[in-house]
Amino acid sequence: MSDIDIFASNGQDLPVTERHDIYAGIQPSKFHGSLAGKVVFVTGASRGIGAATARAFAQSGASVFLAARKIATLEDVKNGIDKDFPGAKVAYYPTDVVKAEEVKAAVEECIKAFGKIDIVISNSGAAENIRTLAQAEPDNWWWTWEVNVRGNFNVTHYTLPHLVKTHGYLIYVTSVGAQYIMPGLSAYQSTKHVLNRLAEFVLAEHDGDVKVFSFHPGGVKTEMSEAAGPEILKYCIDDVQLPAWTMVRLVQGEEDYLSGRFVSANWDLDEVLSQWKEPIVRDDALKNKLTVPKELHRK
Template identity: 45%
Template structure:
């Protein structure tokens, strides 16, 4: 399709990164065991970014609940985590994130097993193949993207909030630069991620004691991106996104709570050069701005 991708250049003018750098290096949290005694629940944890996130939190001392649709893949993910961190505590919970009762059950099972919840990472998402305008595709498929990507996040945040208020915990909502980009033939995915950005803003307003981050994980060669055939090169390792999640939920950049953040931004530069303006102007949220 010849229509340009609108909004690709709408980003902070900071150094673009595609690998782990010193400020976010997970080694600092591993050596300090920053998440020892902490409990982390991750959806979409059977592969890619979700599995790497589980590994990094486990290495930093966290007890885990990992959620995905299939028990078999969860068992494989648990084995991968235990191979890296033999003493790790890993609870598996097979569920479709669209299932409201299952979301409640996953949170309850976590609290029953560990006594609390400190961090929620909502990573589960789907995307259809790039290239077909929405009026030429199945409307049920278009809406299914909203069900998984929006409702699936809402379900877990809804049931996690009461527990996170007790621990003054954190949430990472894995979104996408697609929330900001107008990408023809991907309206379903882009709209779902844009919706999540506004949802994050409301959570931050209504529950200020819970830190919530809206994070683009970079362009990672996950099965999701490969199957969708999005015309952007996959240049980022899943470890970059996972490192950013751990960094944010370790309390290193609470001023970004309620805002959009990209794993491709050098967060050292963001804090040094942009923090004051971001806070003063209430930036990195969806709003009308007149230059």
């Protein structure tokens, strides 16, 4: 296991500048018009990170399709984009990602509206209250799995055929929690860890056709993090624009070498590119791996 793997294993400690807000490498002005002609499909798009990301992509010239459960909040996001970015193309469909038929219908509506899908931001998620395995309410624990695993599978299943056609991008919004264990968050952290492996499967099955990232959005204060309580909120110090514009950068092409890997919004991507690209690619790093003692390595 290389140093780069060790840094990835605790999520945040890649030896680059830690970012918490917009920085030079993700300045919105860098991406003005860069996504003209592209279509982005965003789940969990009605609030928080999803809404900010939809706005960033619209500002960068993409046509945006919004998917979330509540029509009223979807309309609010659409109206805000229409007001702030005149000429932006926005459509939406009320979608519960746990329900396969609704995800299928949303994808069909996106194709009907815009003709294709170039980018998917799979952002819907859920988290349980902090409870040990013995304390957890079983249905609530499994509901986190339903949203975070079944939901992401449904989005992947129905959008991948379209992404293959466009040689597009799939971003799973996961968490640094995927990389370590905090007692009481077994459902949330294990499901986010699953998304790392899903990204690796997408790469294995569609390498050359689809780029995919398992993306930690930083510690952003959202309704979900607020519901988790003060133990989580103390880490929520990042501006929501950090993940939004980092995702815009990730689909520009320069970070394609990170496809199939865990990526953190807190990493300065300019420094990652200049200092760590070669060892990351060489060691096939930033992926889930099993470490065994050197004495047990095959000769």
